[in-house]
Amino acid sequence: MILPYPIVPDVTDDGFDTQTVTLNVNRMKIELQILPWVSLLDALREYSDLTGTKKGCDHGQCGACTVLCDGERILSCLTLAVMKEGSEITTIEGIAQDGQLHELQKAFIEYDAFQCGYCTPGQICSAIGMLREGKAKTRDEVKELMSGNLCRCGANNNIIDAIMDVKNQGNYE
Amino acid sequence: MNNFIYTKAHSVQDAVDKVGGKTDAKFVAGGTNLIDLMKYSLTRASTLIDVNPIEGHHSIEEKDGGIRLGAFVTNAKTAYHPLIEERYPLLSRAILAGASAQIRNMATNGGNLLQRTRCYYFYDANTPCNKREPGSGCSALMGYNRIMAILGTSDSCIAVFPSDMCVALAALDAVVNISGPDGERSIAFTDFHRLPGNTPHIDNNLLHGEVITSIDIPEKGFCKNYSYLKLRDRNSYAFALVSVATGLELEGGIIKEARIALGGVAHVPWRGKNGEEFLKDKEPTRDNFAHAAEIILSGAIGYEYNSFKIELAKRAIVRNCIMALHPETQLPGAQPSA
Numbered sequence: 001m002i003l004p005y006p007i008v009p010d011v012t013d014d015g016f017d018t019q020t021v022t023l024n025v026n027r028m029k030i031e032l033q034i035l036p037w038v039s040l041l042d043a044l045r046e047y048s049d050l051t052g053t054k055k056g057c058d059h060g061q062c063g064a065c066t067v068l069c070d071g072e073r074i075l076s077c078l079t080l081a082v083m084k085e086g087s088e089i090t091t092i093e094g095i096a097q098d099g100q101l102h103e104l105q106k107a108f109i110e111y112d113a114f115q116c117g118y119c120t121p122g123q124i125c126s127a128i129g130m131l132r133e134g135k136a137k138t139r140d141e142v143k144e145l146m147s148g149n150l151c152r153c154g155a156n157n158n159i160i161d162a163i164m165d166v167k168n169q170g171n172y173e
Numbered sequence: 174m175n176n177f178i179y180t181k182a183h184s185v186q187d188a189v190d191k192v193g194g195k196t197d198a199k200f201v202a203g204g205t206n207l208i209d210l211m212k213y214s215l216t217r218a219s220t221l222i223d224v225n226p227i228e229g230h231h232s233i234e235e236k237d238g239g240i241r242l243g244a245f246v247t248n249a250k251t252a253y254h255p256l257i258e259e260r261y262p263l264l265s266r267a268i269l270a271g272a273s274a275q276i277r278n279m280a281t282n283g284g285n286l287l288q289r290t291r292c293y294y295f296y297d298a299n300t301p302c303n304k305r306e307p308g309s310g311c312s313a314l315m316g317y318n319r320i321m322a323i324l325g326t327s328d329s330c331i332a333v334f335p336s337d338m339c340v341a342l343a344a345l346d347a348v349v350n351i352s353g354p355d356g357e358r359s360i361a362f363t364d365f366h367r368l369p370g371n372t373p374h375i376d377n378n379l380l381h382g383e384v385i386t387s388i389d390i391p392e393k394g395f396c397k398n399y400s401y402l403k404l405r406d407r408n409s410y411a412f413a414l415v416s417v418a419t420g421l422e423l424e425g426g427i428i429k430e431a432r433i434a435l436g437g438v439a440h441v442p443w444r445g446k447n448g449e450e451f452l453k454d455k456e457p458t459r460d461n462f463a464h465a466a467e468i469i470l471s472g473a474i475g476y477e478y479n480s481f482k483i484e485l486a487k488r489a490i491v492r493n494c495i496m497a498l499h500p501e502t503q504l505p506g507a508q509p510s511a
Contacts, residue, residue, distance in 0.1 A: 140505050
């Protein structure tokens, strides 16, 4: 898919050129014309109309911008889009399949695991990555490995409940 | 963030050539600290050279009975690598006590050594900081210095080096392998980082244009008796107030060799060699550990808000040495055992 961008000039006033970057996002090819300092987060939100991924602190401290890159959870705010050419990126928009919510999305609803909902896309992407890693065995280990995702509403206990349920059911692939 | 040119390096030589004489060109691998500092305009780069495409430094391999960690392997892959979990669990524990899972998936081993201090005043461009702006003064000396250093400080700087991974690497006698314009060289881990002296803006002995290619760890991994303890203001995802890496080798109930390194207390990962010497051929008792802790902290100087760290570090050493006798009691996030 080629989107009707760039929304920035090809060349900045001080002579820096945009680069053509092809990103694979949610099993779709997106060709972007962007400057090298555009973060993956901004490439998704501002250049690709994928605003599900949230910009919180923009400094890697809150986890709201978590996406999956080649199956691993990363922070899109600290990633330059030009460095992710050829990687498979999955955002919250790519989690549900065939009109069916992902088990974690269902569990978040069931356990009332969000209040304002702002951290939710990052929490869910992060939880998918964590379950795939397969390192957390206990509730304490899940809490530790989800500590990069902050919820300012204080829904953390419900978030861990939702994740524990999906983990215990073992139906997250 | 300043505007910059982005380019990829395809070999170590290519990376070295691309820096050339450009004093303001930088390498980027994981970028977790560099991009952050650039966003705050605390550091600048005219050119960012992406070293990830360079082949040959993305794996963990056995080497001379020990292990070679590729510089571009992520912290997460290192911590969870079967060889590391089995033979160097101290390193695994230390890495997993640092940052968050997302950051560990991005940050590389080479980059971990090059991260910069999290001193509040270094991060606040409105305040003087000799590390950020040489000669401007140190705001931490008379400021809110709770997180600052107590060992090896100078009148110019009392910032601490923030890594957890490096505390374990210091304890394990690692060696850093480097390539640069003048060829290859190796530096003992404990000689890699620098005390502040009157040049606190220079964090380490890596020269401009040099690339870290790998880190070697010798055979002795202390996989039977080890522990990493990290004390901080919250249990997870915070930098250490004080951390301790301990490796013990016991024989017939006697300590044959001890390794103790501290994080959060100095401008470098602080190796307590004088305390280690004391423990050699002694019984692993609380009293002996406490005596070693006294020796290691003997030169410590507290500032207004961080004097508590001196006693905290001593107790952390004792606690961690006792935990090293029972490594199975360790909790997630390098918390004290129950």
